Amino acid sequence: MLCEAYDVALLDLDGVVYVGPDAVPSAPAALEQAAARGMSLAFVTNNAARTPDTVAAHLSELGVPARPDQVVTSAQAAATLVSGMVAPGARVLVVGGEGLEVALRERGLVPVRSADDEPAAVVQGFSPDVGWRDLAEGALALAAGVPWIASNTDLTIPTPRGRAPGNGALVGVLRAATGREPVVAGKPELPLHAEALRRSGARLPLVVGDRLDTDIEGAVRASTPSLLVLTGVTTPRDLVAAPPGLRPSFVSADLTGLLQAHSAPERVGGSWRLGGWKATVDRDVLLVEGSGDPVDALRAACAAAWAEEAFTALRVEAPAGAGF
Numbered sequence: 001m002l003c004e005a006y007d008v009a010l011l012d013l014d015g016v017v018y019v020g021p022d023a024v025p026s027a028p029a030a031l032e033q034a035a036a037r038g039m040s041l042a043f044v045t046n047n048a049a050r051t052p053d054t055v056a057a058h059l060s061e062l063g064v065p066a067r068p069d070q071v072v073t074s075a076q077a078a079a080t081l082v083s084g085m086v087a088p089g090a091r092v093l094v095v096g097g098e099g100l101e102v103a104l105r106e107r108g109l110v111p112v113r114s115a116d117d118e119p120a121a122v123v124q125g126f127s128p129d130v131g132w133r134d135l136a137e138g139a140l141a142l143a144a145g146v147p148w149i150a151s152n153t154d155l156t157i158p159t160p161r162g163r164a165p166g167n168g169a170l171v172g173v174l175r176a177a178t179g180r181e182p183v184v185a186g187k188p189e190l191p192l193h194a195e196a197l198r199r200s201g202a203r204l205p206l207v208v209g210d211r212l213d214t215d216i217e218g219a220v221r222a223s224t225p226s227l228l229v230l231t232g233v234t235t236p237r238d239l240v241a242a243p244p245g246l247r248p249s250f251v252s253a254d255l256t257g258l259l260q261a262h263s264a265p266e267r268v269g270g271s272w273r274l275g276g277w278k279a280t281v282d283r284d285v286l287l288v289e290g291s292g293d294p295v296d297a298l299r300a301a302c303a304a305a306w307a308e309e310a311f312t313a314l315r316v317e318a319p320a321g322a323g324f
């Protein structure tokens with residue numbers, strides 16, 4: 001079982017533990033059982049708006065009991081980065097919300113809101129309250145040449161009504177206005193991962209996420225094993241077409257995958273087989289045949305596709321039960 005093979009799960013939140021306002025149905029019980037079998041849980045989020053206290057309270061409300069010290073945010077990773085660039089006790093301009101302010105104070109830095117305060121750095125993270133005045137102060141402070149740290153560069157954030165501009169879009173405003181480029185703390189960059197390792201004390205961590213271009217890419221860059229869950233934004237077709245830098249070590253339908261042993265597909269002749277499924281690449285077609293657990297079909301399909309040079313051009317042909 002993954003929860004026995006790895007000591008800490010570094011869990012993404014949205015699309016993994018919850019989707020929008022609701023917990024993923026199987027998540028609370030799966031995490032409880034993984035913890036009971038000795039796996040420590042750390043909740044690692046690119047969202048810099050909320051404090052660890054707020055995130056922990058929200059998780060607990062959803063039936064996933066969490067302490068603030070189990071939550072690691074991109075705001076904390078950004079504050080750690082800033083503290084390595086400025087003098088102790090320095091003023092730092094915040095373009096963002098409470099999560100960033102609390103994280104900066106935790107590092108002994110002084111959050112300010114005006115370029116007239118002569119900040120030694122600018123730190124930018126998502127908050128729904130960021131407006132033109134905040135962005136203008138950021139641009140004015142950056143004109144002095146001080147370091148610029150962004151919590152993350154996710155272009156959009158999910159909302160119940162659809163996709164809205166995320167921190168990456170707001171970073172784009174300052175990039176356009178200043179011609180400068182920020183240092184980024186969050187996934188897929190490595191500072192947030194390093195912050196999570198430091199705070200959790202993990203020796204054999206497993207990254208768990210739903211996005212290939214943040215969670216999984218960050219894990220690959222850090223040479224850390226990873227589990228992709230299919231409760232978020234990634235579809236089976238996305239996974240089959242993933243280039244080498246975005247491929248997880250394991251895939252499961254949801255967090256119950258932590259409680260499973262994962263068998264690797266077996267190569268038999270020109271096909272890959274697993275649990276009643278057979279996947280074969282024939283010219284530009286990835287043919288999936290058989291029956292059984294659809295995640296096994298996906299595992300066999302990935303093995304077959306990823307063994308090919310032209311994996312991105314493959315057309316998938318699979319029966320309805322394969323889940324594609």
Ligand SMILES: [Mg+2]
Nearest residue numbers: 012014015210
């Ligand atoms: Mg996610």
